[in-house]
Amino acid sequence: MSERGKITDGMSEEELNARHAEKMAKKKVAREKIMATKTGEKGLVIVHTGKGKGKSSAAFGMIFRHIAHGKPCAVVQFIKGAMSTGERDLILKHFSDLCQFHTMGEGFTWETQDKARDTEMAQAAWEKAKELIRDERNSMVLLDEINIALRYDYLDVNEVMAFLEAEKPAMTHVVLTGRNAKDELIEFADLVTEMEMIKHPFRSGVKAQIGVEF
Known part of the structure; x- marks a missing residue:
């Protein structure tokens, strides 16, 4: 079993959903931070x-x-x-x-x-x-x-x-x-x-x- 499987094993559906939401929220913050630096435009x-x-x-x-x-x-x-x-x-x-x-x-x-x-x-x-x-x-x-x-x-x-x-x-x-x-x-x-x-x-x-x- 993978490490991820060991961590989530036995968690309820509600806990899994909460964990997923937390993970996606962190990704969203990281993504927005990256996108904030991309402000230039040019003909490609x-x-x-x-x-x-x-x-x-x-x-x-x-x-x-x-x-x-x-x-x-x-x-x-x-x-x-x-x-x-x-x-x-x-x-x-x-x-x-x-x-x-x-x-x-x-x-x-x-x-x-x-x-x-x-x-x-x-x-x-x-x-x-x-x-x-x-x-x-x-x-x-x-x-x-x-x-x-x-x-x-x-x-x-x-x-x-x-x-x-x-x-x-x-x-x-x-x-x-x-x-x-x-x-x-x-x-x-x-x-x-x-x-x-x-x-x-x-x-x-x-x-x-x-x-x-x-």
């Missing part, structure tokens, strides 16, 4: 990477939070082509006044098999991204799958970081998604989340499905 550089599913989905969650709060935002998709997705269809149909949406890629690189064309499209997407980031009306700009473009050197990661350092407005959030984020970008970012894949239905022969993957 946020990276979602890793082999697991959910990088773009989590980023779109933040975009929809911005929309819900009436805060202008924008999306640039670097790799994904013209395939319809739920996020894009919903935004274009109902929220285009708050969220600009630009699909600049023509598909994943193994689909196009044309590095020169992929590079050209990535560069065009980056130019659009810079325009949207410079516009201080946009509270958040999502650069979806830009990490793929950086991985294959369609874009220079140092150029991207230099732009964000020099020209990103102080209160604008920029989210960069895609697996294999460059080490330099991870070091540069304010918030980095790595999605870890534990299980995936694709390995069991299940294809991408509406409402889950797109």
Whole structure:
């Protein structure tokens, strides 16, 4: 039996509830003390990477939070082509006044098999991204799958970081998604989340499905 089990063994439900309330009260005080020191605000550089599913989905969650709060935002998709997705269809149909949406890629690189064309499209997407980031009306700009473009050197990661350092407005959030984020970008970012894949239905022969993957 654990030490905790020994302490609580034989206690009545009322005593256990009182003990729990006391413990949570102490945690609340400690938490509030920590939160009182967190008073700063800044526009964050946020990276979602890793082999697991959910990088773009989590980023779109933040975009929809911005929309819900009436805060202008924008999306640039670097790799994904013209395939319809739920996020894009919903935004274009109902929220285009708050969220600009630009699909600049023509598909994943193994689909196009044309590095020169992929590079050209990535560069065009980056130019659009810079325009949207410079516009201080946009509270958040999502650069979806830009990490793929950086991985294959369609874009220079140092150029991207230099732009964000020099020209990103102080209160604008920029989210960069895609697996294999460059080490330099991870070091540069304010918030980095790595999605870890534990299980995936694709390995069991299940294809991408509406409402889950797109």
